[in-house]
Amino acid sequence: MQVQVLGSSSGTPTKQRNVSGYAVFREDLKPWYLVDCGEATQHQILKTRLSLFHLEAILITHKHGDHCYGLPGLIASAGLSGRTHPLTVVAPAEVLEFIRAAMAMSEWNLPFQLQLSTPEALCEHSFSWVAIQSCPLQHRVPSFGYKFNETHISRKLDIEKLKAQQIASGPHYNRLQRGEDVVYNGQQLLAKNYSYLAWQPRIMVICGDNETPSCLDPIIDGVHLLVHEATFLADDLHKVGSHTGHSDVRRISAYAQKKAIPALLLTHFSARYAPGEGMQRLIDEATEHYARRLFLAADGMRVKINKTLEAECVQRGFISS
């Protein structure tokens, strides 16, 4: 289970960073999910292996333009990708209105259905391989985080136990492995006793703008990777003013440490912090307060939660073709 950063800039694009967008996918499965869709997110997707044809759902964190202005173009291009299966969009009601306004203006004839709903209604909705849940955050406008809880996990047979109990191999082995209970020689065998998950569910949370990390308290237990904005250094946020409704590096790092979150991906940086060496001060402030696995987002970066539930960076930026 991976997240690929499509945009890590706050407010406005820079030469090195686009505005917000995060792709959640698994290497072995085609459906994928998009959190936020700032302008030119579809352009960033062209630099990945992902296709609009297999995009299953878009989840928008809040209505600010740097998180949603890419929706009309991306949806229109999905219409040109040949897809006919529905596309789910979860977004605040005003963002859904914005999509409808764009569609009406340009007289779209989408060859697929748009399934529109709001984050408030997203309570552990099951998608192809993941259950997604929303969590309200604190910002100048209603903002949400999305929790991805992996549900599609292959099972392994407990061969030793089966052999020990002299249960011979046969088609019932496959059924037990798929999680089905079977009858063998007149005896009922429960799948849960003879097979087990090949790995534990991986859990990731991707947040919109949020000045109050503790908003995440209700959903944070068991999370393996938290993706959260750190728009400013603490001192800079103090100068800019708390009216912005943003977090700073210290605040979110301290929260992640307190909650023992094993991995933290900071993102949504103010344009004042240049990629590369400009990140050092952010790293310093973060590591002062957070002692576990830390990543600072760059566009194209992929962070994977392994089946051992450890997060690692598997790609630092887009690979030029």
Added chain:
Amino acid sequence: MQVQVLGSSSGTPTKQRNVSGYAVFREDLKPWYLVDCGEATQHQILKTRLSLFHLEAILITHKHGDHCYGLPGLIASAGLSGRTHPLTVVAPAEVLEFIRAAMAMSEWNLPFQLQLSTPEALCEHSFSWVAIQSCPLQHRVPSFGYKFNETHISRKLDIEKLKAQQIASGPHYNRLQRGEDVVYNGQQLLAKNYSYLAWQPRIMVICGDNETPSCLDPIIDGVHLLVHEATFLADDLHKVGSHTGHSDVRRISAYAQKKAIPALLLTHFSARYAPGEGMQRLIDEATEHYARRLFLAADGMRVKINKTLEAECVQRGFISS
């Protein structure tokens, strides 16, 4: 006077081409103009020397998304550029509504005024250094071309004539050069008799989607460079069907030849024609019907109309920084 192609793809962006956008500028003056603003036009502008601070007007050709979905993000970013002077947007009424909807959704507080008007109302409007006029075209939806007629041209003194008439030098020389009539030794000297334009006004037309080149008849005389879509080769357009409302390479090339337009920049190519070698068939079809100066658009390409009124390509693509 130059045009820089910011996007040359029709419908959807590709890895090599963005959707429509054209910057019109002069090297010696700061104000510039943008025709069309497909998604990620502001990202393309980051690859040029142009700044949103000095953008004087945006002119949208029609309401299809690939020509206008970049407006909300670009205008929002202009708000972050520190500008306080007004920005003119000329666009079909529904596009102006789309901008208003985006502004209302994201709760913008723009630090400058947006001056919104429609193309129908644009009859030789004077901007800083150019007069712009709209021309209705023929497409599936109302579409327009924009004619740029240079008005800010320095004047030269006819020194020989002044000397021949024994008019001594003095402050009246400067005034005559600026185009002011003066009184010298009790005699009125008309500026038009003693100074002249340093070069003739340069004229460029940039068009939206258009299936009927002759729509340009009312404004085409004297044009030095025509920028026009050539979405398909003639045979391909025949296969795709005329319902698309587009021109093909043959149609627009033959029109430009008939009207003796000295330079033609073809653009807005279907994604089926790859940049580079994929362009050869388009070049072949164009040169079969048009024998003058031909350019095929690439993103980042700059075409300049020199003061001798001849067009030349001064840059083939974006220069990587």
